[in-house]
Structure formats: C-alpha cells, structure tokens
Amino acid sequence: MTTVKISLAGLxxxxxxxxxxxxxxxxxxxxxxxxxxxxxIITHNSPNGDEGITARVERLIERFSHGDFGFKExxxxxxxxxxxxxxDIIAELAERKAIKVLEPGLFIFREPFSSLMRxxxxxxxxxxxxxxxxVQEEQYPAVINSHTLNKxxxxxxxxxxxxxxxxxxxxxxxxxxxxxxxxxAGGWDxxxxxxxDNNMVKPNFMMNPSTCYHCYEGLENxxxxxxxxxxxxxxxxxxxxSKNHSDFGRLLDFSMREIIFVGKPDFxxxxxxxSIEYLKELAVEWEVDSLLEIANDPFFTNDFQVKASFQRNxxxxxxxxxxxxxxxxxxxxxxVNFHSNTFGNAFNIKMGKRNAVTGCVGFGIERWAFAFLAQxxxxxxxxxxTFREQYHAWQEKAL
Numbered sequence: 001m002t003t004v005k006i007s008l009a010g011l012x013x014x015x016x017x018x019x020x021x022x023x024x025x026x027x028x029x030x031x032x033x034x035x036x037x038x039x040x041i042i043t044h045n046s047p048n049g050d051e052g053i054t055a056r057v058e059r060l061i062e063r064f065s066h067g068d069f070g071f072k073e074x075x076x077x078x079x080x081x082x083x084x085x086x087x088d089i090i091a092e093l094a095e096r097k098a099i100k101v102l103e104p105g106l107f108i109f110r111e112p113f114s115s116l117m118r119x120x121x122x123x124x125x126x127x128x129x130x131x132x133x134x135v136q137e138e139q140y141p142a143v144i145n146s147h148t149l150n151k152x153x154x155x156x157x158x159x160x161x162x163x164x165x166x167x168x169x170x171x172x173x174x175x176x177x178x179x180x181x182x183x184x185a186g187g188w189d190x191x192x193x194x195x196x197d198n199n200m201v202k203p204n205f206m207m208n209p210s211t212c213y214h215c216y217e218g219l220e221n222x223x224x225x226x227x228x229x230x231x232x233x234x235x236x237x238x239x240x241x242s243k244n245h246s247d248f249g250r251l252l253d254f255s256m257r258e259i260i261f262v263g264k265p266d267f268x269x270x271x272x273x274x275s276i277e278y279l280k281e282l283a284v285e286w287e288v289d290s291l292l293e294i295a296n297d298p299f300f301t302n303d304f305q306v307k308a309s310f311q312r313n314x315x316x317x318x319x320x321x322x323x324x325x326x327x328x329x330x331x332x333x334x335x336v337n338f339h340s341n342t343f344g345n346a347f348n349i350k351m352g353k354r355n356a357v358t359g360c361v362g363f364g365i366e367r368w369a370f371a372f373l374a375q376x377x378x379x380x381x382x383x384x385x386t387f388r389e390q391y392h393a394w395q396e397k398a399l
Contacts, residue, residue, distance in 0.1 A: 001031065003043045004050040006057050008035075015064050016040075019057070022064075024242035025160045026056040033243060074294040076318065077280050081289040085377035086325040089370065090248070092378065105245025105252035109366070112378070116369045119394045121234060121257050124363045128278045129232040129259045132271060138233045140214035143205040148217045151346040154209060161239040163207035166200045174199050207238035211258040212360045216343045219262060223350040228263010230271065234365070248324055248370070249331045255365040261358060264351050268338065268359045275361040276336050279320050287384035288322055289375055291330065295319040316340070322371035333367045336360075 008016055020035050029046035030053070044053055093099040093113060100108035109117060129135050143165055149155065154162070168175050178199055182188060208214065215231050234257040244250050259275060261268040276292070283290045295317045316338045321330035337360050344355035376383050383391075 001045050004053050006040045008038050011065050022060045023057050024244050075291050077292040079283045079290050081287050083289050083375035084382045088326050089374045117365050119391050120368050121365050124257050132230040135230040140235045142236045144208040146204050163238045164203040165205040166203045209239050211235040211256045212260045215260045216347045219349045220347040227267040231260045248327050249367045257363040258360050260360045262356050265357050268357045272359045286387045290322045292320050324374045333364050333371050335362050
C-alpha cells in the first residue's frame with residue numbers, strides 16, 4: 001500500500017470536493033482519499049503505481065478546471081437554527097440497533113428509524129404533493145430497461161453510478177456448469193474469477209437510478225390534455241458511488257419520493273416555484289438547520305463543465321441542504337429540478353403539437369431521517385414541538 005499526494009493548486013476550492021468524489025472512480029485499487037491543505041491524498045495498491053494514479057487524477061483536475069465559473073455559492077434561502085445534538089448519529093443508531101450497517105452505504109433500518117422514514121414520506125405527500133391540484137400517485141419497478149435509460153442520457157452523463165442487472169444465459173450447459181463451479185468452490189467466492197462474458201447475457205435491465213424516469217417512460221408517445229399533469233411516486237433507487245459510500249448519507253440503495261410535473265412550460269415552471277416555497281415553509285415549520293442553493297448534478301463525463309455550467313446559469317437545479325453538526329457539513333436532502341424539454345423530446349410526450357417540458361422535486365427519505373436526527377438526536381423531548389406533535393399524531397393512526 002502506498003500514498004500519493006497531488007496538488008489542487010489552480011482549482012477553485014469549491015471544486016475540491018467534486019474532484020475528491022470523482023477520484024474514487026479513477027482506479028479500483030484506491031483504498032482511501034483525503035483532502036488536506038489544498039492537496040488530495042490517495043492511498044492505494046494499484047499496479048499502475050503512483051504515476052498511474054497521479055495521471056488519472058490530474059485528468060480529472062483538468063476536466064473540472066475548465067470553464068469560466070467557479071461554482072460560487074448562490075444561496076436563495078437560509079434557515080439558521082441552533083440544534084441541540086452534535087453527536088455521531090450513525091454510531092448511536094448502530095449501537096442502539098436501530099440500524100444495521102451491512103457495509104458502507106447499505107443499511108437495514110429498524111424502529112424508530114423505520115417509522116421516522118414512513119412519517120417523513122407521509123408528510124411529503126400530505127403537506128406538499130397534495131397541494132398540487134389533480135396529483136396522481138403511481139408505483140414503479142426497481143429496475144429500468146436499458147432502452148429507457150439510454151433515452152435519458154444516463155449512460156453518458158453518469159456511467160459510473162449504474163448497477164447492471166443480468167442473468168445466466170438460457171442454456172442448460174451454462175447453468176449446470178455455473179452451479180457446479182460454485183458447488184466445487186464451497187460456495188460463492190467474491191475473489192475467484194467467473195467467466196461472465198460466456199455465462200451472462202448482455203444486461204437489458206439496470207437498477208433504477210432515479211424515480212422520475214419511469215414516469216416519462218409511462219407517458220411515451222402520448223399527447224396530454226390541458227396544461228399538464230402532476231404525478232407523485234416513491235421508488236427504490238440505486239447508485240454505485242465507490243468509496244464515497246463512506247460519506248454521511250451517501251447510500252447505495254435509497255428511497256426517493258418525487259413530485260413530477262409534465263406539461264406546458266408555464267405549468268411546469270409555476271408548479272416548480274410553488275414547490276420551492278412549500279419546501280422553505282416545511283424547513284421553517286420543522287425548524288431544520290438548512291439552506292436552499294443553486295446546484296448542479298455531478299456529471300462525470302468530459303463535457304462536465306458544459307453541462308454543469310448550463311444547469312447553474314439556467315438555475316435548473318436547486319438543493320435543500322440540511323446541516324450535519326457532527327461532520328460540520330451539509331447534505332442535499334431535497335432537489336428541485338427543471339429539465340426543459342429534454343425528456344419531452346426523448347420520450348415524444350406531446351402538449352398539442354409541441355413536446356412537453358418536465359420538472360420534479362425529490363425527497364431522499366433516508367437522508368432526511370439521518371439529517372433530522374443528526375440535528376436533534378433520538379430523544380424526542382429535544383425535537384421541535386411542531387415536528388414532535390405531527391409525528392405522534394401520525395403514529396396514532398399508522399400501522
């Protein structure tokens with residue numbers, strides 16, 4: 001195991017975190033990544049050596065350094081609250097067996113965390129989604145077809161996140177040989193190679209990385225009536241984020257509630273603005289230490305700066321970030337997005353003769369629960385009175 005130190009001089013400090021995040025995907029033999037005093041410190045056992053690691057990370061630095069903007073913070077709203085808890089909530093939850101950490105980013109959730117998740121989702125539906133006239137609830141699969149995902153440009157924008165779903169070829173010899181190989185090995189051995197190209201079919205399905213994709217797939221080639229539609233759904237989403245799963249709240253498998261707007265430009269824009277106001281109201285009502293800022297998606301590809309700059313300049317993405325006192329950082333718990341006609345074009349969704357525009361507001365259920373408890377702890381007596389009263393009222397009527 002060796003350590004290499006790479007300077008981030010010349011790169012805006014606001015981009016250091018993005019380089020650290022992306023560096024986890026530079027080489028599969030990287031063990032740890034740290035940011036210290038304007039340098040990125042990488043511990044690895046790569047056969048490519050220090051030079052190979054350095055060259056790849058410097059390619060990422062070069063990619064992030066292009067463009068004429070430095071990711072200046074643009075905070076639209078701030079709700080500063082002095083919250084009572086500063087402990088390591090994940091460690092406390094694990095100690096109390098309220099969660100079971102299977103591996104970084106993968107959890108089993110037990111009471112009271114699991115109830116808090118259900119209450120939060122109920123609240124996002126009842127307090128925000130139902131304020132939109134005619135909102136319809138839908139249920140989506142956990143997997144998505146490769147053709148559908150291709151239309152969203154996910155393969156070219158976020159290829160590093162994709163979890164592929166495949167299966168053994170429909171061939172008796174292949175199935176029996178595979179089974180015999182596992183039996184002779186004494187069970188599944190992660191370290192032993194498997195002839196995947198010979199045994200497995202090319203994946204036709206992926207784990208769904210985003211709730212709203214299925215909504216657009218469901219409207220493909222349709223012409224909508226009126227000004228548009230509002231849909232809400234919750235789905236299990238999956239994103240592989242490598243060593244970044246050790247970061248607070250960065251899950252491999254997570255629940256995403258979304259409210260999705262599909263229709264005419266004014267319909268989508270007006271509803272998006274309403275959702276921002278509803279989010280701000282909720283942050284104040286629940287007394288969460290938070291801020292709303294202009295953001296961009298973590299595009300991984302060479303055209304990162306073009307896509308990210310366009311998103312920010314057009315204010316297409318806002319994030320509501322909740323402060324995590326223990327780590328002295330904030331995490332994005334909700335996002336409000338405007339996609340213009342990107343998905344309307346891709347899925348041929350019509351409003352009259354023109355393609356529809358889309359937007360959505362998303363709520364990361366586990367992140368909201370983690371962040372709330374990171375501010376207020378497990379002692380309900382310390383919780384904001386309004387939140388506590390709403391939670392107890394929900395408990396009385398919930399299963």
